[in-house]
Amino acid sequence: xxxxxxxxxxxxxxxxxxxxxxxxxxxxxxxxxxxxxxxxxxxxxxxxxxxxxxxxxxxxxxxxxxxxxxxxxxxxxxxxxxxxxxxxxxxxxxxxxxxxxxxxxxxxxxxxxxxxxxxxxxxxxxxxxxxxxxxxxxxxxxxxxxxxxxxxxxxxxxxxxxxxxxxxxxxxxxxxxxxxxxxxxxxxxxxxxxxxxxxxxxxxxxxxxxxxxxxxxxxxxxxxxxxxxxxxxxxxxxxxxxxxxxxxxxxxxxxxxxxxxxxxxxxxxxxxxxxxxxxxxxxxxxxxxxxxxxxxxxxxxxxxxxxxxxxxxxxxxxxxxxxxxxxxxxxxxxxxxxxxxxxxxxxxxxxxxxxxxxxxxxxxxxxxxxxxxxxxxxxxxxxxxxxxxxxxxxxxxxxxxxxxxxxxxxxxxxxxxxxxxxxxxxxxxxxxxxxxxxxxxxxx
Amino acid sequence: xxxxxxxxxxxxxxxxxxxxxxxxxxxxxxxxxxxxxxxxxxxxxxxxxxxxxxxxxxxxxxxxxxxxxxxxxxxxxxxxxxxxxxxxxxxxxxxxxxxxxxxxxxxxxxxxxxxxxxxxxxxxxxxxxxxxxxxxxxxxxxxxxxxxxxxxxxxxxxxxxx
Ligand code: SF4
Ligand code: FES
Numbered sequence: 001x002x003x004x005x006x007x008x009x010x011x012x013x014x015x016x017x018x019x020x021x022x023x024x025x026x027x028x029x030x031x032x033x034x035x036x037x038x039x040x041x042x043x044x045x046x047x048x049x050x051x052x053x054x055x056x057x058x059x060x061x062x063x064x065x066x067x068x069x070x071x072x073x074x075x076x077x078x079x080x081x082x083x084x085x086x087x088x089x090x091x092x093x094x095x096x097x098x099x100x101x102x103x104x105x106x107x108x109x110x111x112x113x114x115x116x117x118x119x120x121x122x123x124x125x126x127x128x129x130x131x132x133x134x135x136x137x138x139x140x141x142x143x144x145x146x147x148x149x150x151x152x153x154x155x156x157x158x159x160x161x162x163x164x165x166x167x168x169x170x171x172x173x174x175x176x177x178x179x180x181x182x183x184x185x186x187x188x189x190x191x192x193x194x195x196x197x198x199x200x201x202x203x204x205x206x207x208x209x210x211x212x213x214x215x216x217x218x219x220x221x222x223x224x225x226x227x228x229x230x231x232x233x234x235x236x237x238x239x240x241x242x243x244x245x246x247x248x249x250x251x252x253x254x255x256x257x258x259x260x261x262x263x264x265x266x267x268x269x270x271x272x273x274x275x276x277x278x279x280x281x282x283x284x285x286x287x288x289x290x291x292x293x294x295x296x297x298x299x300x301x302x303x304x305x306x307x308x309x310x311x312x313x314x315x316x317x318x319x320x321x322x323x324x325x326x327x328x329x330x331x332x333x334x335x336x337x338x339x340x341x342x343x344x345x346x347x348x349x350x351x352x353x354x355x356x357x358x359x360x361x362x363x364x365x366x367x368x369x370x371x372x373x374x375x376x377x378x379x380x381x382x383x384x385x386x387x388x389x390x391x392x393x394x395x396x397x398x399x400x401x402x403x404x405x406x407x408x409x410x411x412x413x414x415x416x417x418x419x420x421x422x423x424x425x426x427x428x429x430x431x432x433x434x435x436x437x438x439x440x441x442x443x444x
Numbered sequence: 445x446x447x448x449x450x451x452x453x454x455x456x457x458x459x460x461x462x463x464x465x466x467x468x469x470x471x472x473x474x475x476x477x478x479x480x481x482x483x484x485x486x487x488x489x490x491x492x493x494x495x496x497x498x499x500x501x502x503x504x505x506x507x508x509x510x511x512x513x514x515x516x517x518x519x520x521x522x523x524x525x526x527x528x529x530x531x532x533x534x535x536x537x538x539x540x541x542x543x544x545x546x547x548x549x550x551x552x553x554x555x556x557x558x559x560x561x562x563x564x565x566x567x568x569x570x571x572x573x574x575x576x577x578x579x580x581x582x583x584x585x586x587x588x589x590x591x592x593x594x595x596x597x598x599x600x601x602x603x604x605x606x
Contacts, residue, residue: 087567088568090568091566095570115599126570129570166476168475168514170512185507186503186507187507187510190602247534247572247573247575254573321572335528335529339530345510
């Protein structure tokens with residue numbers, strides 16, 4: 001069943017939260033002590049790099065590399081921000097981590113703060129995670145009391161303040177520059193990059209932003225070492241474990257910790273208890289609402305970054321939503337697109353107006369009043385919003401450069417992500433879409 | 445201003461914000477405090493927040509209208525936020541929505557005639573493993589069924605805000 005290796009969930013007990021005494025009894029804060037007393041900040045960065053940890057918030061950027069971009073020796077304040085604004089439909093893993101073991105995040109945050117030499121860190125939590133916020137508040141107070149946070153931590157000369165920020169909802173806050181605007185009390189539209197946050201982030205200062213699960217991995221990497229951590233994954237280029245959130249048409253919808261690289265089908269069968277009500281598997285979103293659907297032919301794909309990219313989807317947050325054989329994939333896509341359209345921050349036209357247009361087209365097809373032209377228009381819109389027309393049209397050595405500058409039409413990844421299921425619908429379930437048009441109604 | 449926020453809270457905010465290097469960092473907290481006390485954020489609340497934060501009402505309005513958990517219009521004593529995102533949808537969220545609307549005698553976005561509940565559709569609540577789910581105030585209720593809804597509403601109906 002491969003649930004024998006529990007790292008992030010090793011302290012998880014049903015319905016319970018582990019606070020300071022329990023956390024310390026389980027070996028908690030030893031890694032912080034090790035980092036502060038026996039390692040230089042650069043050594044911590046190197047260890048995280050060697051461990052191969054990649055961001056667990058959805059984009060999968062190598063964490064150590066991100067940390068190494070922060071300018072060193074520059075006078076003035078630097079910031080570390082923990083992104084706890086997880087709001088991708090299907091994704092609920094950070095809540096499970098924070099409910100079970102809030103000190104794990106705080107320890108990871110402090111080690112990261114030491115590695116980056118930042119003296120102020122923020123934990124940014126979404127509105128719906130109030131239950132987590134209360135636990136984090138208590139854990140912060142305990143950690144301060146015990147000398148793990150604040151001035152001169154464990155007598156090491158390193159000081160760090162941690163502040164908790166509660167947000168008031170909106171998916172776009174998960175985008176890191178929008179989150180920074182949110183923290184600064186500005187309207188949280190995303191910012192143009194460059195400058196990147198590592199150079200000019202919060203209040204114009206160098207800032208690193210990491211997801212909750214990413215930071216929760218850090219104490220284990222420092223405690224257990226990079227080689228051990230790398231070895232946890234089943235695939236060669238993978239590293240570590242991953243919290244997988246299961247949802248949709250499964251018997252068991254729950255969060256499990258698994259090594260990276262367990263095949264999709266095995267997760268669905270063994271850990272999700274199989275498709276509910278004895279039905280058959282039709283499709284799934286492998287990592288949240290902004291990842292392309294996978295079908296039966298993908299059940300042997302290992303759940304890891306590169307393998308899922310090769311399958312034309314993404315690992316995303318590795319939270320899998322399953323659809324049974326009675327699901328209308330068009331209706332499912334319509335639901336997903338409505339979410340993105342509603343959550344568009346409204347800053348740029350391709351997203352604000354384009355997503356509304358896609359919703360309208362999908363509604364028309366689902367309602368049985370569409371014709372072939374509408375399908376073409378849908379295809380066009382999807383390509384246009386995600387920039388595929390442009391990248392497809394370019395070739396030769398210029399291509400990469402050009403793509404980087406103008407490849408995506410929308411200003412931030414929200415619109416691009418919104419088109420992932422739409423593109424997959426047209427690629428994998430074209431016949432279903434056509435059937436709607438031919439029959440003039442939903443065939444399900 | 446006393447109904448918007450009690451004087452002692454205004455004083456406490458003033459003190460806290462005067463001390464703060466970046467007062468705007470607390471803008472959302474100030475709006476949340478006003479809403480917690482008053483139920484929603486009226487124009488006077490926007491103005492009060494602007495004064496406290498040392499900014500313009502327009503800057504506060506930009507935030508108040510962006511975040512969907514800040515209400516710029518009156519709401520019922522309890523706000524029900526029903527998730528309509530993909531996992532809840534896949535597990536019968538639409539039936540739950542229909543039942544709630546029938547039971548409360550209102551459609552999504554409305555407040556029941558006794559002022560007890562406002563029913564709002566919501567994006568994913570991070571309870572996808574317990575779908576379908578809703579939040580009442582700051583409390584989450586998952587694995588919703590018709591029976592569970594009856595129980596929850598009976599228990600919540602009389603209470604004041606969070
Ligand atoms: S793509 Fe959408 S969410 Fe992103 S900046 Fe444009 S309007 Fe805002
Ligand atoms: S989809 Fe409803 S709580 Fe996540």
